[in-house]
Amino acid sequence: MGRFVIGSAWxxxxxxxxxxxxIGSVLSADVYARYLRLRGHKVVFxxxxxxxxxxxxxxxxxxxxxxxxxxxxxxxxxxxxxxxWNISFDLYTHTHSETHIKFAQDFFLKIYxxxxxxxxxxxxxxxxxxxxxxxxxxxxxxxxxxxxxRARGDQCENCGRLLDPKQLVEPRCxxxxxxxxxxxxxxxxxxxxxxxxxxxxxxEENPHLPQNAKEMSLxxxxxxxxxxxxxxxxxWGIPAPFPGAEGKTIYVWFxxxxxxxxxxxxxxxxxxREEEWAQFWKNPEARVVFFVGKDNxxxxxxxxxxLLLANxxxxxxxxxxxxxxxxxxxxxxxxxxxxxxIWIDEALQLLxxxxxxxxxxxxxxxxxxxxxTWSVALEIINKVxxxxxxxxxxxxxxxxxxxxxxxVPPPGRPAPEDENFIARVTELFKKAERHYDAIxxxxxxxxxxxxxxEGNRYLNTRAPWDLxxxxxxxAQAVLHRAYWSLKMLAVGLAPVAPDGAYQLWRMxxxxxxxxxxxxxxxxxxxxxxxxxxxxxRKITEAEVKTLLQKLEELRSQKxxxxxxxxxxxx
RNA sequence: AGCGGGGUAGGCCAGCCUGGUAGGCCGCGGGGCUCAUAACCCCGAGGUCCCCGGUUCAAAUCCGGGCCCCGCUACCA
Numbered sequence: 001m002g003r004f005v006i007g008s009a010w011x012x013x014x015x016x017x018x019x020x021x022x023i024g025s026v027l028s029a030d031v032y033a034r035y036l037r038l039r040g041h042k043v044v045f046x047x048x049x050x051x052x053x054x055x056x057x058x059x060x061x062x063x064x065x066x067x068x069x070x071x072x073x074x075x076x077x078x079x080x081x082x083x084x085w086n087i088s089f090d091l092y093t094h095t096h097s098e099t100h101i102k103f104a105q106d107f108f109l110k111i112y113x114x115x116x117x118x119x120x121x122x123x124x125x126x127x128x129x130x131x132x133x134x135x136x137x138x139x140x141x142x143x144x145x146x147x148x149x150r151a152r153g154d155q156c157e158n159c160g161r162l163l164d165p166k167q168l169v170e171p172r173c174x175x176x177x178x179x180x181x182x183x184x185x186x187x188x189x190x191x192x193x194x195x196x197x198x199x200x201x202x203x204e205e206n207p208h209l210p211q212n213a214k215e216m217s218l219x220x221x222x223x224x225x226x227x228x229x230x231x232x233x234x235x236w237g238i239p240a241p242f243p244g245a246e247g248k249t250i251y252v253w254f255x256x257x258x259x260x261x262x263x264x265x266x267x268x269x270x271x272x273r274e275e276e277w278a279q280f281w282k283n284p285e286a287r288v289v290f291f292v293g294k295d296n297x298x299x300x301x302x303x304x305x306x307l308l309l310a311n312x313x314x315x316x317x318x319x320x321x322x323x324x325x326x327x328x329x330x331x332x333x334x335x336x337x338x339x340x341x342i343w344i345d346e347a348l349q350l351l352x353x354x355x356x357x358x359x360x361x362x363x364x365x366x367x368x369x370x371x372x373t374w375s376v377a378l379e380i381i382n383k384v385x386x387x388x389x390x391x392x393x394x395x396x397x398x399x400x401x402x403x404x405x406x407x408v409p410p411p412g413r414p415a416p417e418d419e420n421f422i423a424r425v426t427e428l429f430k431k432a433e434r435h436y437d438a439i440x441x442x443x444x445x446x447x448x449x450x451x452x453x454e455g456n457r458y459l460n461t462r463a464p465w466d467l468x469x470x471x472x473x474x475a476q477a478v479l480h481r482a483y484w485s486l487k488m489l490a491v492g493l494a495p496v497a498p499d500g501a502y503q504l505w506r507m508x509x510x511x512x513x514x515x516x517x518x519x520x521x522x523x524x525x526x527x528x529x530x531x532x533x534x535x536x537r538k539i540t541e542a543e544v545k546t547l548l549q550k551l552e553e554l555r556s557q558k559x560x561x562x563x564x565x566x567x568x569x570x
Numbered sequence: 571a572g573c574g575g576g577g578u579a580g581g582c583c584a585g586c587c588u589g590g591u592a593g594g595c596c597g598c599g600g601g602g603c604u605c606a607u608a609a610c611c612c613c614g615a616g617g618u619c620c621c622c623g624g625u626u627c628a629a630a631u632c633c634g635g636g637c638c639c640c641g642c643u644a645c646c647a
Contacts, residue, residue, distance in 0.1 A: 012647045055646060124645085135645050154645075165645090212575070216642070219573045228644070252647070294574090298644060325575075326641070333640090363583095368576055369640060376582065379596060387609060395606040403605075446584095446594095453610095460603070460611040468605090534607050 003042045003279060003286040005316075006033040007260040009296050010050040010095065012252075013074040014059060016081065016568055018334045018343045019372065020327035023360040024293030028322065028441060030087045031361060032289065034495035035436045037088075038516040044280055046263035048093035048100075049075040053252040054135050057236035058175055061130070063563060067236040071096060073565035080570060081344050085353050086498050091267040095238075095256055099269070103262035104255040105241040107311055108230065112242055116191050116310040117230070119244075124233070125153070125165055125180040127173040133233040134165075134173060134180055141168030185233055188242050190254070192225035195306045199225065202305050208320035209301065210366075210439075212294055217301045225302070230254050257304040260290070261315065280316065287319040289439070297323050322439045325365035330373050339555070342372075345569045349554060350547045351381075351539065354497040358385045361496050364442040374544055382538045384449055385497075390536040392452040393489070395459060396482045397507060397532040403468050404476070408483055408509070410525040412476030421458045422481050425451050429488040429519055436495070448492040455485045483508070483523050491519040500535050507532050 008029035011017045017026070026047060033045040051071035060067040075094045082092060093100070111117060125134045136153035143151035144167045152174070153165030165171065166182075173180050192199075203209065203217045230251055231240045237249025261281050268276040280286045290300045300321040308315045326333065334341035347356055359380045363370045400406060428451045435444035459482060467475035486508060494501035494514055505514045509529045512518055558567040 010647095014647080050647070053647065133645095137646050152646095155643095212641095215574055219642090220644075223573080223643090226644075232645080251645080253644095256647085294641070295647085297642085299647095302644090328640090367584095371582080373582090376596090379582085383596065386607070391607055391609050393606095395610075397606095399605045443584095449595095456606095456610050457612095459605070463603075463605085465603090465605045537607070 001040055001042065002036075003283065004033075004036050004044070005260065005264055005280045005286065005288040006036070006043060006045040007263075007288070007290045008045075008047045009290070009292040009300075010048055010256045010259055011078060012053070012055070013049040013051060013071055013078055013094075014055050015336055015564065016074075016078060016343050016345050018329075018336075018341045019347060019356070019360065020329070020334045020341065021293065022085070022344055023327055023364055024324045025291045025296075026082060026087055027085070027357060027360060028324065028364065028439075029289075029291035030085075030089075031357075031441050031495045032291070032322070032436070032439055034088055034498065035516075038491065038494060038514070040515065040517075044090050044264050044267055045088060046091045046093070046260060046267060047089060048091075048095060048097075048259050048263055049078055050252060050256045050259075051075065051094050051096045052237040052249065052255070054132075054138065054232070054234050054236075057234055058130075058132070058138070059564075060236075062175070065563070068096065070564070073563075074568075077345075077565050077568040077570070081348070081568070084348055085344065086357070088498075091263050091270070093259070093263050093266055095252070095259055097262070097266065099266045100255070100259055100262040101238050103265065104238050104250060104258045107258055107261075107307070108250060108254075109241045110312065111190070111307065111310040112188075114310060114312060116194060117188050117242065118191055118227070119186050119188050120227075120229075121184055121186050123182045123184055125171070126183040127176065127178060127180050129176050129178045130173060132175070133183070133185070136165050138174045139165045139168060139171050139180060140174045141171035144169055186244075187229040188231045188240060188245055188248075189227040190230050190306065190310065191227050192302075192306055193227065195309055196221065196225045198309050199302055199306055202317065203301060206320065210320075210323050212325065213297045213301050213321050213323040216294070216297050220298060220302065225306075228303075253299055253303065254307070257299055258307070260288070260304075282314060283316055286316050288316050289319050290321040292321055292323050294323050294325055297321065320439070325367065326369045327360075327363075327365050328369055328371045331371055342551075346551055346554065349569055350551065352499070354499045355381055355385070355536070355539075358445070358497050361441050361445050366440060366442050374548075378539060378541065378544065381536070386536045386538050388449055388456065389452040389489070389493075390500075390534060392455045392459075393486055393504060393507075394532070394534055396455070396479065396486055397529060399464065400479055400483065401529060401532050403465075404479055406529050408523045408525050408527045408529070409476040409479045411480050411522070412478075413471075413473040414477040414481070415474065417458075417462060418477045418481050421454070422484060425454055425485045425488060426520075428454060429492060432492050433516075441496075444492075445496055448489060448496075451485060451489055451492070455482060455489075458482065458485075480523060480525070487521075487523065488519040490514065491516055504535055506530050507535075 009025035036043045057067045060070040139153035143156040231248040240248040265277045329341040432444045432447040462478045464475045464478040490504045507530045509527045
């Protein structure tokens, strides 16, 4: 039995996450966490809302509310949505919690004392009207290369060139449009150069990192790590604890990643066993696994390990960061401004969570960007989840109901084909297990689907509906083994589609707790089945059309509401 | 521009690391079965494995060059 910290990237709660955010971080982490628990490991699965930073501060100001109020209302919405998605967090907290703020401040002070921080003065743009220092993206102006009027301070969206905000012709504040001035300010930097060798070793010697995380990180290391500013001149954030840094905050990225530790502390504190957090975060035997989209790789593979080392290296070094590529929606990137995509509140208005979870894991972007399209989604729901899996379950159970007295049949008198079937299906189950272990969730699910296909072939070949007329014991042998395959299916699917899997477990009349090991145990003859009904159903194209219309209506209602948290559909 | 990923049948994707008759699913054509949610099973048609060159007895797979697509580039998070 092992100890695992599972962390999923902390959603920035300026908006509700979309399906792409979900499969990259929270949903993948949930599937893995559920798998580990089924295996009997001790798991603490944490995440939380990332609340601080300029975008939320600015939007709150524009709406005339306190950033704290804005963030906390959004946090509550997002937390509720994750609950409805059956995300099995042990704790979903946020970065404005007392525990986190205190922890982050102490942590950075220690790094400061250890000599990994230096200060530097620089000139940054400041909007005198909004009284705010402007991050590069909050300055717009004319692109010096192509003349595009609305180029941002970091990059021109028209010609794609990288820019420095000082290059912009006629720069203006993206919020109010007034002319920014340049102010000199002092910032506190993390000296990554001092940590570079150790980080390189950490990345190179890590056998678990996915290829994209490893390549990307090594690429950055090859160029050389540059010091990064930890502090910011905004108000909405955690006050920087460094001497002389009064009035400054810690850049959100640097504190949010520490949430993986502070949330575990908070979790055990709530249980009244606070000291137990050290068994996870101060234990070289423990494993720490993060789930992030590819945009998040540097912060989890380089920055957080660097912080842990700079702090003194007494913390558990993260085992791996399971990073995904991107999910596209109908061929294009999800985009809030273009309203392109599906957001996780909307999704739940359209289909039950199991359906989404199954589809998203089935196409999880593990090797490359993958495209969510409604036609693919319908195919997976209707042909794979419903026909191959759901219908197989139904075939077996309703046959036992109608021809075998509704109780689990005895092993009977098996023919070689029956033993072969169990061997094949067990091999597939083990394959799924190996893939889960390697966090290849998509492959695990595909192996499980293959089990159902194997089962369908088996029934067609053995035709127990004929056997039952001439040789009851032979028919029992078949159904006994088909039933066994359902045990494996239920257990294997539980991480992906928990509602369906637990419903299946009840229909099967299983009294034991649903655990991974149960799959390897032969069925107990004589147990009575529960009520048998279809696990899943098909979604017609007409239904999807209706649903999408409904979605449009919901969106126009949302658009009419003033505050973002009022726009979330619950 | 630099870095990373990708280009395989009408669609989606596996195989590439560890060269050796090109695989899966959907769709399409034909057949079978009737336990099941008009589901399931079998057979078949369909491919210049982006292009050019090289290594090799043999290349989708290795090497070089080119074209195209996507992402990242660290002060949005």
